[in-house]
Amino acid sequence: xxxxxxxxxxxxxxxxxxxxxxxxxxxxxxxxxxxxxxxxxxxxxxxxxxxxxxxxxxxxxxxxxxxxxxxxxxxxxxxxxxxxxxxxxxxxxxxxxxxxxxxxxxxxxxxxxxxxxxxxxxxxxxxxxxxxxxxxxxxxxxxxxxxxxx
Numbered sequence: 569x570x571x572x573x574x575x576x577x578x579x580x581x582x583x584x585x586x587x588x589x590x591x592x593x594x595x596x597x598x599x600x601x602x603x604x605x606x607x608x609x610x611x612x613x614x615x616x617x618x619x620x621x622x623x624x625x626x627x628x629x630x631x632x633x634x635x636x637x638x639x640x641x642x643x644x645x646x647x648x649x650x651x652x653x654x655x656x657x658x659x660x661x662x663x664x665x666x667x668x669x670x671x672x673x674x675x676x677x678x679x680x681x682x683x684x685x686x687x688x689x690x691x692x693x694x695x696x697x698x699x700x701x702x703x704x705x706x707x708x709x710x711x712x713x714x715x716x717x718x
Contacts, residue, residue, distance in 0.1 A: 652707055677715055
Protein backbone atom coordinates (compact mmCIF):
# COMPACT_ATOMS: atom_id res chain seq x y z
CA UNK A 569 0.00 0.00 0.00
CA UNK A 570 1.51 3.31 -1.04
CA UNK A 571 1.39 6.26 1.29
CA UNK A 572 0.00 9.47 -0.17
CA UNK A 573 1.36 12.84 0.86
CA UNK A 574 -1.33 15.48 1.27
CA UNK A 575 -0.38 19.07 0.48
CA UNK A 576 -2.44 21.01 3.04
CA UNK A 577 -1.38 24.34 1.50
CA UNK A 578 -2.70 23.26 -1.91
CA UNK A 579 -6.01 22.23 -0.36
CA UNK A 580 -6.30 25.58 1.45
CA UNK A 581 -5.50 27.43 -1.79
CA UNK A 582 -8.20 25.49 -3.67
CA UNK A 583 -10.70 26.18 -0.87
CA UNK A 584 -9.86 29.89 -1.12
CA UNK A 585 -10.50 29.77 -4.88
CA UNK A 586 -13.94 28.21 -4.21
CA UNK A 587 -14.78 31.00 -1.78
CA UNK A 588 -13.55 33.77 -4.10
CA UNK A 589 -15.28 32.50 -7.23
CA UNK A 590 -18.47 31.03 -5.78
CA UNK A 591 -17.77 27.69 -7.48
CA UNK A 592 -19.10 24.54 -5.83
CA UNK A 593 -16.22 22.24 -6.74
CA UNK A 594 -12.66 22.32 -8.03
CA UNK A 595 -10.32 19.45 -8.84
CA UNK A 596 -6.62 19.26 -9.69
CA UNK A 597 -4.98 16.08 -10.98
CA UNK A 598 -1.29 15.37 -11.37
CA UNK A 599 -0.03 11.94 -12.39
CA UNK A 600 -1.84 9.40 -10.16
CA UNK A 601 -2.92 11.92 -7.50
CA UNK A 602 -6.03 14.00 -7.47
CA UNK A 603 -7.17 16.72 -5.05
CA UNK A 604 -10.85 17.62 -5.13
CA UNK A 605 -12.35 20.34 -2.95
CA UNK A 606 -16.14 20.72 -2.95
CA UNK A 607 -18.56 23.00 -1.18
CA UNK A 608 -21.70 21.32 0.13
CA UNK A 609 -25.16 22.91 -0.02
CA UNK A 610 -24.72 24.49 3.42
CA UNK A 611 -21.77 26.55 2.24
CA UNK A 612 -19.11 24.58 4.12
CA UNK A 613 -15.98 23.55 2.28
CA UNK A 614 -15.23 19.83 2.23
CA UNK A 615 -11.64 18.81 1.57
CA UNK A 616 -10.81 15.52 -0.13
CA UNK A 617 -7.58 14.13 -1.49
CA UNK A 618 -7.05 10.62 -2.80
CA UNK A 619 -4.80 8.73 -5.17
CA UNK A 620 -6.69 7.84 -8.30
CA UNK A 621 -5.82 5.19 -10.85
CA UNK A 622 -5.12 6.64 -14.29
CA UNK A 623 -8.25 5.01 -15.76
CA UNK A 624 -10.66 6.31 -13.10
CA UNK A 625 -13.93 7.81 -14.25
CA UNK A 626 -14.53 11.51 -13.52
CA UNK A 627 -16.59 12.34 -10.46
CA UNK A 628 -19.95 14.01 -11.13
CA UNK A 629 -20.33 17.44 -9.54
CA UNK A 630 -23.24 17.89 -7.12
CA UNK A 631 -25.82 20.51 -8.03
CA UNK A 632 -25.37 23.83 -6.29
CA UNK A 633 -27.98 24.88 -3.80
CA UNK A 634 -29.82 28.01 -4.92
CA UNK A 635 -30.91 30.66 -2.45
CA UNK A 636 -34.20 29.50 -0.95
CA UNK A 637 -36.06 32.78 -1.50
CA UNK A 638 -35.14 33.08 -5.19
CA UNK A 639 -35.55 29.40 -6.06
CA UNK A 640 -39.02 29.21 -4.55
CA UNK A 641 -40.19 32.50 -6.07
CA UNK A 642 -43.00 31.87 -8.59
CA UNK A 643 -41.39 34.26 -11.08
CA UNK A 644 -37.94 32.66 -10.98
CA UNK A 645 -36.27 32.01 -14.35
CA UNK A 646 -34.05 28.97 -13.80
CA UNK A 647 -31.02 27.92 -15.79
CA UNK A 648 -31.77 25.07 -18.20
CA UNK A 649 -28.07 24.07 -18.30
CA UNK A 650 -24.63 24.34 -16.76
CA UNK A 651 -22.45 27.05 -18.28
CA UNK A 652 -21.29 30.66 -18.08
CA UNK A 653 -23.87 33.44 -18.00
CA UNK A 654 -23.47 36.57 -20.11
CA UNK A 655 -25.83 39.53 -19.72
CA UNK A 656 -24.89 41.21 -23.02
CA UNK A 657 -24.21 39.94 -26.55
CA UNK A 658 -20.59 41.12 -26.26
CA UNK A 659 -18.51 42.95 -23.63
CA UNK A 660 -18.91 46.39 -25.24
CA UNK A 661 -22.68 46.10 -25.77
CA UNK A 662 -25.37 47.11 -23.27
CA UNK A 663 -27.11 44.26 -21.39
CA UNK A 664 -30.10 42.55 -23.01
CA UNK A 665 -32.33 43.72 -20.11
CA UNK A 666 -32.03 45.71 -16.90
CA UNK A 667 -33.73 45.40 -13.55
CA UNK A 668 -37.06 47.27 -13.47
CA UNK A 669 -37.54 46.89 -17.23
CA UNK A 670 -40.77 45.45 -18.67
CA UNK A 671 -40.11 42.22 -20.58
CA UNK A 672 -42.27 40.21 -22.94
CA UNK A 673 -42.55 36.44 -23.21
CA UNK A 674 -39.77 35.17 -25.47
CA UNK A 675 -37.53 38.21 -25.01
CA UNK A 676 -33.83 37.35 -24.55
CA UNK A 677 -32.69 37.93 -20.97
CA UNK A 678 -29.12 36.62 -21.22
CA UNK A 679 -26.88 34.03 -22.84
CA UNK A 680 -25.41 30.89 -21.33
CA UNK A 681 -22.28 29.54 -22.96
CA UNK A 682 -22.05 25.77 -22.80
CA UNK A 683 -19.50 23.80 -24.81
CA UNK A 684 -18.59 26.88 -26.90
CA UNK A 685 -22.24 27.40 -27.87
CA UNK A 686 -24.18 30.50 -26.80
CA UNK A 687 -27.75 29.65 -25.78
CA UNK A 688 -30.37 32.39 -25.44
CA UNK A 689 -32.27 32.40 -22.16
CA UNK A 690 -35.67 33.86 -22.94
CA UNK A 691 -38.35 35.22 -20.64
CA UNK A 692 -40.93 32.47 -20.09
CA UNK A 693 -43.64 35.11 -19.48
CA UNK A 694 -44.12 38.84 -19.66
CA UNK A 695 -43.79 41.12 -16.66
CA UNK A 696 -41.26 43.32 -14.92
CA UNK A 697 -37.71 42.11 -14.42
CA UNK A 698 -37.40 42.53 -10.66
CA UNK A 699 -33.95 41.02 -10.11
CA UNK A 700 -31.04 39.63 -12.09
CA UNK A 701 -29.41 37.08 -9.80
CA UNK A 702 -26.16 36.50 -11.74
CA UNK A 703 -23.40 38.70 -13.09
CA UNK A 704 -21.84 38.49 -16.52
CA UNK A 705 -19.17 35.79 -16.52
CA UNK A 706 -20.65 33.88 -13.56
CA UNK A 707 -20.69 30.09 -13.77
CA UNK A 708 -24.25 28.77 -13.41
CA UNK A 709 -25.62 25.33 -12.60
CA UNK A 710 -28.68 23.51 -13.92
CA UNK A 711 -31.80 24.75 -12.12
CA UNK A 712 -30.06 27.77 -10.58
CA UNK A 713 -32.31 30.85 -10.50
CA UNK A 714 -31.02 33.48 -12.93
CA UNK A 715 -33.65 36.21 -12.68
CA UNK A 716 -37.05 37.01 -11.23
CA UNK A 717 -39.93 38.29 -13.35
CA UNK A 718 -43.12 39.52 -11.66
